[in-house]
Amino acid sequence: DGDGSCPPGADDCIAGNTLLAMKANVQKVSGIQLESLVRGSTAKAPAGGGNRLVNMASFLQQLAVNVVNGKEKLTETEHELLKTIRDEMKILRDATATDHKEDQHEIDRVRDHILACSEPNPKTEHVANMTAQAEATHAACRAQQGELAASKKQACGLMEMEIETHVVPYDSSELASDDSALTKELADKLLGDMHRCLQWAHGANASLVESHAKCDTAVEAFEEQKKLCNDSQAEFEVLFCDYHQTVLGGCESFEECRTTTIDEREKVHSEVQVTEKGRKAEFKAASDITCLLDVIEAKPAEQPAKLKECGNLAVDTSALDIMYHEVPEGKCDFSAVATYPCDGDWLG
Numbered sequence: 001d002g003d004g005s006c007p008p009g010a011d012d013c014i015a016g017n018t019l020l021a022m023k024a025n026v027q028k029v030s031g032i033q034l035e036s037l038v039r040g041s042t043a044k045a046p047a048g049g050g051n052r053l054v055n056m057a058s059f060l061q062q063l064a065v066n067v068v069n070g071k072e073k074l075t076e077t078e079h080e081l082l083k084t085i086r087d088e089m090k091i092l093r094d095a096t097a098t099d100h101k102e103d104q105h106e107i108d109r110v111r112d113h114i115l116a117c118s119e120p121n122p123k124t125e126h127v128a129n130m131t132a133q134a135e136a137t138h139a140a141c142r143a144q145q146g147e148l149a150a151s152k153k154q155a156c157g158l159m160e161m162e163i164e165t166h167v168v169p170y171d172s173s174e175l176a177s178d179d180s181a182l183t184k185e186l187a188d189k190l191l192g193d194m195h196r197c198l199q200w201a202h203g204a205n206a207s208l209v210e211s212h213a214k215c216d217t218a219v220e221a222f223e224e225q226k227k228l229c230n231d232s233q234a235e236f237e238v239l240f241c242d243y244h245q246t247v248l249g250g251c252e253s254f255e256e257c258r259t260t261t262i263d264e265r266e267k268v269h270s271e272v273q274v275t276e277k278g279r280k281a282e283f284k285a286a287s288d289i290t291c292l293l294d295v296i297e298a299k300p301a302e303q304p305a306k307l308k309e310c311g312n313l314a315v316d317t318s319a320l321d322i323m324y325h326e327v328p329e330g331k332c333d334f335s336a337v338a339t340y341p342c343d344g345d346w347l348g
Contacts, residue, residue, distance in 0.1 A: 053092075053285035056085070060292040064310070067296050068303045074296070086293050089286040096283045100320045103272045103279075110265040111325040117257035118330045121250050124243075128336070131243040134236040141229040148225050152218035159211035237341040244337040251332035258330055265327065272322055280317040287315045 066072035074082070291310040298306050 053282055053289065057285050057288045057292065060289055060296070061310075064292045064295040064303075064307055068307050079297070082293055082296060086290060089290050089293075092286045093283055093290075096279050096320060099275070099279055100322070103275060104322055106268050107272055107322055107324060110261065110268045111328060113261040114258065114265060114328050114330065117254055117261060118328075121246075121253075124246050124250050127239070127243045127246045131236070131239045134232070134239045138229065138232040138236045141225070141232045145222070145225045145229050148218070148222040152215070152222045155211070155218040156215040159208070159215045162208060162211050240337070241341060247334050247337045251334055254330070254332045262327055269324060276320065276322045280320050283317055283320060284315040288313060 063072060067074070288310065291306075291313050295303055295306045295310060
């Protein structure tokens with residue numbers, strides 16, 4: 001009829017109109033600009049682009065069936081159109097590799113951001129090094145103090161021992177009684193004792209003066225070292241307290257960093273999972289379309305077998321799989337400052 005409708009039972013007419021509609025749809029779908037199929041373009045593929053590819057595959061499936069069955073002959077112009085579609089499909093399939101690489105980079109990036117939270121803080125390392133140096137200095141000082149304490153103990157112990165062993169060689173028991181008579185014999189003995197006492201005192205005085213001086217010197221050296229070590233300890237404890245606060249502050253920053261980057265990871269993973277699924281669907285549709293184009297452009301004798309191959313086509317999209325990473329483990333280690341000045345364990 002003049003309105004383009006077909007009378008009942010006119011199958012050839014219906015088939016012809018269907019093919020005309022399919023051609024129009026193929027042309028409409030193929031009108032998508034090439035740059036819109038490439039990720040790097042400022043003009044993204046319009047919403048529903050995946051559906052358009054599925055529709056195109058459906059149109060080409062029917063067109064291929066009709067070509068194989070001899071119900072459709074394509075003009076040179078239509079062959080050129082199909083060649084353009086083939087070129088677009090190649091660009092699209094090639095673009096999926098680029099898209100995949102960029103999305104994988106995003107997944108790796110958010111993982112690396114989480115890992116970066118655990119990277120050493122230069123300020124913390126600096127304070128830790130200063131504290132370690134102060135601790136080593138203090139430890140060396142106390143070790144020297146211990147040696148001087150041993151020297152003091154030895155020197156003063158020798159002095160005390162010498163005092164205890166120096167017994168006055170004089171016995172006054174004979175003069176203890178009031179009625180003791182001072183005889184010449186007793187006087188001679190007394191003079192002899194006094195002489196021996198003078199000899200003893202002279203030797204004992206020199207020996208005791210020397211041992212007493214050694215003890216005094218040892219005590220003075222010990223006390224000076226003790227004062228130095230106390231000052232060194234005070235400096236070490238001040239630095240350690242600063243280190244303690246720096247580590248605790250760093251742990252707070254670490255937890256904040258982890259929270260922020262893990263949230264970012266969840267967001268990026270969700271977005272990439274959507275694009276990964278769409279990319280695989282587009283790649284599969286583009287592969288189906290390319291297969292159907294091969295059927296249409298093949299020699300007539302080869303077309304039926306190729307059409308069957310397209311029906312059984314299993315498109316491998318494993319190369320487009322995204323490797324998603326688990327959340328990296330991370331824990332702030334403050335064991336180095338768990339005990340600090342005035343803490344019970346520290347004093348213990």
